Amino acid sequence: xxxxxxxxxxxxxxxxxxxxxxxxxxxxxxxxxxxxxxxxxxxxxxxxxxxxxxxxxxxxxxxxxxxxxxxxxxxxxxxxxxxxxxxxxxxxxxxxxxxxxxxxxxxxxxxx
Amino acid sequence: xxxxxxxxxxxxxxxxxxxxxxxxxxxxxxxxxxxxxxxxxxxxxxxxxxxxxxxxxxxxxxxxxxxxxxxxxxxxxxxxxxxxxxxxxxxxxxxxxxxxxxxxxxxxxx
Numbered sequence: 001x002x003x004x005x006x007x008x009x010x011x012x013x014x015x016x017x018x019x020x021x022x023x024x025x026x027x028x029x030x031x032x033x034x035x036x037x038x039x040x041x042x043x044x045x046x047x048x049x050x051x052x053x054x055x056x057x058x059x060x061x062x063x064x065x066x067x068x069x070x071x072x073x074x075x076x077x078x079x080x081x082x083x084x085x086x087x088x089x090x091x092x093x094x095x096x097x098x099x100x101x102x103x104x105x106x107x108x109x110x111x112x
Numbered sequence: 113x114x115x116x117x118x119x120x121x122x123x124x125x126x127x128x129x130x131x132x133x134x135x136x137x138x139x140x141x142x143x144x145x146x147x148x149x150x151x152x153x154x155x156x157x158x159x160x161x162x163x164x165x166x167x168x169x170x171x172x173x174x175x176x177x178x179x180x181x182x183x184x185x186x187x188x189x190x191x192x193x194x195x196x197x198x199x200x201x202x203x204x205x206x207x208x209x210x211x212x213x214x215x216x217x218x219x220x221x222x
Contacts, residue, residue, distance in 0.1 A: 040214055041214065042199075042212040042213055042214040043156075043199070043201075043212040044212075045209075045210070090156075092155075098144050101146075101210070102158070103155030103157070104155050106154070106155050
């Protein structure tokens, strides 16, 4: 049972480069989320998709875009990476709005 | 603005030495409080959800409790495998809003 799968696990970018983080869940969940985790800051919501076909900004959306490709997949794109985007990124999903979140294993991104 | 504060930041216990982790919150309209465990290099893993003051939940050596202002995660007779970072999060009014604390790093030694 795969749960939430994120790729890649590690990535190093140069300032200004672009990349897409991929996320897929096999639990038939309606809602999907992208968080970033930084030391001393806790997990912060970047974007979320409450259901297929909808996306909304979270707490820290600047510099990111998302696509809910279908019910299973939710990608996060950095168009022009900046050193401030160095972080660990987690994708998560859940069935209902007050249900528990299931997290992927994370992507460690470094922007030089 | 919703705020979640966890204490202590780090805790070192000997095996068998019971203790408690604290999660205090200031929110409007609590809909649920979640506890997660996070191992190094992995995503958070769900432990408990508490919905109302007075509620308690248990799982093995862990017991979570909730009051109107805070939640405690009690660890009874911990083992080295309980070493991890424990995160709490509160779900408030809007559908997406889950505010996380910064976590407590627990180390249990032999």
